Amino acid sequence: MSDPQKDQQQNQGQQSGGAQPNTAATENFPQKTSGEQQGQEPGHQSEMDQKPITIRDDYRGSGKLAGKVALISGGDSGIGRAVAVHFAREGADVAIIYLDEHEDAQKTVKLVEGEGRRATAIAGDIGDPQFAQQAVGQVIQQLGKLDVLVNNAAEQHPQPSLTDITPEQLERTFRTNIFGMFYLTQAALPHLQRGATIVNTTSVTAYKGSPQLLDYSATKGAIVAFTRSLSQNLAEKDIRVNAVAPGPIWTPLIPSTMDPQKVASFGQDVPLKRPGQPADVAPSYVFLASEDSSYMTGQVLHPNGGEVVGG
Template identity: 75%
Template sequence: MSQDHRTPTEQPETAPADQMPEQTPAETQSEQPGHESQMSLAPIVIREDYRGSNKLAGKVALITGGDSGIGRAVAVHFAREGADVAIVYLDESEDARATLQMIEAEGRRGLLLAGDVGDPAFCRRAVERTVGTLGGLNVLVNNAAEQHPQKSITDISPEQLERTFRTNIFAMFYLVQAALPHLEEGDCIVNTASVTAYRGSPELLDYSSTKGAIVAFTRSLSGNLAEKKIRVNAVAPGPIWTPLIPSTFDAEKVGKFGQDVPLGRAGQPAEVAPAFVFLASDDSSYITGQVIHPNGGELING
């Protein structure tokens, strides 16, 4: 992967719905999961005209990968809808602190939880701290993920394979196991899948496999928890401009990112987060085991 060559700039993190960036800059970052603070074109976190209406008033949410990208946007939208929000992140402290400030700017309480979601002991501690500090848990958003492109399946090491599955799907089992004793009727779980679960990705074999597993996990868990009236759904984004993109691909691919979908551009986190709000709120009270597809117009079955 090419070396980091950007000059980070201050960019607004809000925009009107009709002014989303048409092109992503050809830039890279040298390590995953990437840092939003180092992106020369900051992702749009929330639309200028997004008005909260207390859809999540009094709720407590725990969001993994909540420091940046889609997770940050979900955290800010949830806060604007009245929820207190705990965010889990690996080690991106600057990004996490910025997200916390955004949550608090919405008048809600936030909590930062640094650690590895692939560690079941950490997942238990994260849930316990959320409940102990924020007073409960109503919405679990399993969003954290990593991806490492390889040209051939023979290039995927056992270490990479295990690491990708541990972060992307094992962690969901660990977190649900820890959260379930605290979830009650009307509470919910929202998982982040991907368009790659449906159309595949030749260079992201292990990543797309985990995303397919997340779809099956979502459908299966929804049936398992239906009697408890705990809903489980997922969101399967397409190409969304987040720190994971420049930290994964070379500059040429990043510069063309999202241009192959019908809408002709990468999406922004602000265009995905409202799907999480819908699935976390009572607006979706009769929906479970389903997947929403904010993907720029790719037609997929499922």
């Protein structure tokens, strides 16, 4: 399961002294793709010519997640990796689930451990309900508890026409993006205590649509409805459920699923005129996982480069 806005990396260092402007996150770098990467999904961050930015040098942790244990699906790269590293800098121990991107996953583990926190990586397909149960059990066994669940894994397969989407693709996209979210949340719920949080990754495509990502967009719309419904279902248990809807974020999913021409112009059509970095998105997850958002549930944050969306 890649994280569709599956995204990204290279720890840009430990905490720095004074806050410096993050020019790397705002400059318009050319998005190139290698022949080895193109067309091979899930993408591998280690093969990207232009590495995504996982965390800014000047991001200062303040203990917002101290003592917490988080499980992040699709945590090997991209947005998932950035969330893992930000959580670690805020004091959380982190477990990540990934499909088969072993090199990327081990890099994420090293980055989390570099922040002085415990980390574990679990390989498997969240579209398999038995694996979801096993993965959560492994987290409890190794890290002792579970406080934060981030449902982030997803995949996309662009097609020019609805008629090009095969039954196999449709089933695969929904199994990863929606069924997997249900399975992992079902497995996690018995271990979540009062005050726990769930953060789901949806997408700007749930609100504005995407002519070439019909099945993917449909799953992302379902995630919004799932988030809102589950938040009401769990409110009495004091378990908050929110979501993040990223816009165009530079992750391994982009060069692995798009042709070079579209990759070259990726993110240029939003008001900020650039693709976002995983480092631009991860703080939204920190906010929703922490007590800073204690009066929010059933809500969606929109780090999308300035696109105004309804709903």
